[in-house]
Amino acid sequence: MPDTFESTTILSGSHEHWRNRLPPAKESWPQSVKIAHQQISTNQSITVEQGLNLFDEPNLHAIGELAHNIKTARFDQNVFFNSNVHINQTNICTLACRFCAFRRGRRAEDAYALTIENYLEELDKYAQSVDEVHSVGALHPDWDVEYYTELFKSVKQQHPKIHIKALTAVEVKHIAKLSKLDVRSLLNQLKKAGLGSLPGGGAEILDDEVRENICKGKETTAEYLEIHRIAHELEIPTNCTMLFGTIESSLHRVKHLFHLRDLQANTNGFQCFVPYPFLPDDSRLPDAQLATGNEILRTIAISRIILDNIPHIKAYRMNIGDSLSELALQYGADDVDGIVQQEQIMHLAGSNTNLQSSLADLAKIVVNAGGIPVRRNSTYTKFELFDTNPVTSRNLPRVRTLKVIQ
Ligand code: SF4
Numbered sequence: 436m437p438d439t440f441e442s443t444t445i446l447s448g449s450h451e452h453w454r455n456r457l458p459p460a461k462e463s464w465p466q467s468v469k470i471a472h473q474q475i476s477t478n479q480s481i482t483v484e485q486g487l488n489l490f491d492e493p494n495l496h497a498i499g500e501l502a503h504n505i506k507t508a509r510f511d512q513n514v515f516f517n518s519n520v521h522i523n524q525t526n527i528c529t530l531a532c533r534f535c536a537f538r539r540g541r542r543a544e545d546a547y548a549l550t551i552e553n554y555l556e557e558l559d560k561y562a563q564s565v566d567e568v569h570s571v572g573a574l575h576p577d578w579d580v581e582y583y584t585e586l587f588k589s590v591k592q593q594h595p596k597i598h599i600k601a602l603t604a605v606e607v608k609h610i611a612k613l614s615k616l617d618v619r620s621l622l623n624q625l626k627k628a629g630l631g632s633l634p635g636g637g638a639e640i641l642d643d644e645v646r647e648n649i650c651k652g653k654e655t656t657a658e659y660l661e662i663h664r665i666a667h668e669l670e671i672p673t674n675c676t677m678l679f680g681t682i683e684s685s686l687h688r689v690k691h692l693f694h695l696r697d698l699q700a701n702t703n704g705f706q707c708f709v710p711y712p713f714l715p716d717d718s719r720l721p722d723a724q725l726a727t728g729n730e731i732l733r734t735i736a737i738s739r740i741i742l743d744n745i746p747h748i749k750a751y752r753m754n755i756g757d758s759l760s761e762l763a764l765q766y767g768a769d770d771v772d773g774i775v776q777q778e779q780i781m782h783l784a785g786s787n788t789n790l791q792s793s794l795a796d797l798a799k800i801v802v803n804a805g806g807i808p809v810r811r812n813s814t815y816t817k818f819e820l821f822d823t824n825p826v827t828s829r830n831l832p833r834v835r836t837l838k839v840i841q
Contacts, residue, residue, distance in 0.1 A: 502767025667704025739767030
């Protein structure tokens with residue numbers, strides 16, 4: 436993929452002096468949004484109180500406008516996506532998080548664990564059209580560093596150009612423990628075997644009381660951050676996530692974003708933040724507050740405003756669907772998840788997002804949102820303007836010919 440515009444790993448396609456490119460605040464904006472604009476344009480970060488005021492602000496549209504202005508100051512109308520496939524290597528898990536529809540006990544009828552051969556067979560089906568494999572899975576009771584080293588080496592041997600984005604922080608912790616290794620040594624070994632980046636899943640809400648309730652036994656807040664810190668120190672870029680709409684308050688969300696912003700200020704290793712709402716069904720987490728469309732767009736927009744040092748904010752279409760993703764691209768998101776092809780975690784939780792998308796389908800989401808589709812590599816260091824010739828814009832309502840009744 437050729438470089439078609441200047442970039443550095445740190446800026447990831449962003450304008451270096453984006454704060455200076457920010458348009459002035461609008462007279463019609465409410466005070467909370469004007470204050471946020473003032474902070475951002477004068478190179479100051481949003482405070483906890485200011486973040487909470489944004490969550491309480493009735494004028495969602497103004498929050499979205501500020502977020503979109505920040506996004507365009509950084510990236511103009513460009514919106515990024517890549518060509519990837521998700522492979523979830525196993526659903527057999529030693530934990531039982533309350534929100535999880537994916538995990539199975541070892542003896543469940545539909546429990547599965549892909550052998551390396553199975554995994555490669557799956558990947559082979561898509562290898563000609565993707566440049567990234569995104570793999571997260573459950574905490575298999577037996578798979579230690581041997582399995583994953585072998586897996587990553589085999590993928591690289593067969594498909595040297597495919598980037599491996601794999602393992603959440605809790606998987607890293609689990610594999611390290613099973614292998615009697617510290618996290619640094621484990622990540623070092625996995626990097627040598629071919630691991631390219633971490634997808635950042637499993638952050639849920641970075642508050643230990645909330646975690647104790649919804650995902651007891653998972654890594655603590657400090658452990659999540661430490662695992663990502665170590666990855667960044669080893670020059671393994673990572674994404675970071677937030678699962679919202681369970682039992683958390685606005686304060687929990689704001690503090691979550693602050694944890695990520697603080698770590699980023701030290702390491703600069705986060706590439707992209709991926710916020711997604713809890714998808715409900717009748718059996719899991721009946722006490723979840725659930726997130727409305729307003730809350731989803733609001734959270735994405737506020738993430739863009741608070742996370743002023745993390746370049747990319749993703750509209751995670753596997754979770755929020757294509758229609759809301761289109762809107763999210765006007766509320767601060769600049770990145771949309773790839774072609775995906777297969778995915779289990781969100782789909783078992785109730786997502787019905789189309790899995791058989793093509794790059795042209797992704798480009799259409801971008802064009803419909805008024806953006807310019809740009810294909811990127813996994814580490815946001817190479818970009819290619821996507822040829823929109825075959826991409827038709829949104830389906831416009833039909834023009835009706837009215838019969839004039841005499
Ligand atoms: S969220 Fe992950 S760790 Fe928790 S039960 Fe599901 S698969 Fe296991």
